Amino acid sequence: MxxxxxxxxxxxxxxxxxxxxxxxxxxxxxxxxxxxxxxxxxxxxxxxxxxxxxEENGLDRKSLTSGFESEFGGLKEHVDGIKDDLAANHSLDVKSITADIDSEISKAKENLDDLTGPIKRQR
The missing domain is CATH 1.20.5 (Single alpha-helices involved in coiled-coils or other helix-helix interfaces)
Incomplete structure (x- = not known):
C-alpha cells in the first residue's frame, strides 16, 4: 500500500x-x-x-469517453488490417509495420490532445 x-x-x-x-x-x-x-x-x-x-455542467463520463472509444476503435481496425496484410503476404517488413503503428499512435495522441484541450488530468 x-x-x-x-x-x-x-x-x-x-x-x-x-x-x-x-x-x-x-x-x-x-x-x-x-x-x-x-x-x-x-x-x-x-x-x-x-x-x-x-454532470450539472453537461460533462458526463460517457460524453467525454465516446471520442476516445471511436479513436481507439479506428486504431484497432488499422492494426487489424496490418495484421491481415501480414498474413496474406507472409512477409515481415518490420520497419514499415512499426512506421504504420507509430503514425497511427501519433495521430491518436494528437486527437486525444484535441479532445482533452487545455485541461489535463493530473496524477
Missing part, C-alpha cells in the same frame, strides 16, 4: 509498543483508524461533489 513490507511494519509496531506501552497502542490504532475513515469520507465527498458539478 505505502511500499512498506512486513518486516518494516513489524519494526514500526515494535517501536510503537516500546514508546507508548502495550496498553496505549490499541487506543492509538483506533484513533488512527478514525482519522483514516474521516479522510476517506472527505475524499469521497469531494469526488462526489466534483462528479455532481460536472
Amino acid at each position: 505505502f511500499g512498506i513490507g512486513g518486516s518494516e511494519i513489524f519494526v514500526i509496531i515494535l517501536i510503537a509498543v516500546m514508546l507508548f506501552g502495550a496498553d496505549k497502542v490499541p487506543e492509538i490504532a483506533r484513533t488512527l483508524a478514525k482519522g483514516m475513515t474521516q479522510l476517506k469520507n472527505a475524499t469521497d465527498d469531494i469526488k462526489n461533489e466534483i462528479t455532481r458539478s460536472a
Whole structure:
C-alpha cells in the first residue's frame, strides 16, 4: 500500500509498543483508524461533489469517453488490417509495420490532445 513490507511494519509496531506501552497502542490504532475513515469520507465527498458539478455542467463520463472509444476503435481496425496484410503476404517488413503503428499512435495522441484541450488530468 505505502511500499512498506512486513518486516518494516513489524519494526514500526515494535517501536510503537516500546514508546507508548502495550496498553496505549490499541487506543492509538483506533484513533488512527478514525482519522483514516474521516479522510476517506472527505475524499469521497469531494469526488462526489466534483462528479455532481460536472454532470450539472453537461460533462458526463460517457460524453467525454465516446471520442476516445471511436479513436481507439479506428486504431484497432488499422492494426487489424496490418495484421491481415501480414498474413496474406507472409512477409515481415518490420520497419514499415512499426512506421504504420507509430503514425497511427501519433495521430491518436494528437486527437486525444484535441479532445482533452487545455485541461489535463493530473496524477
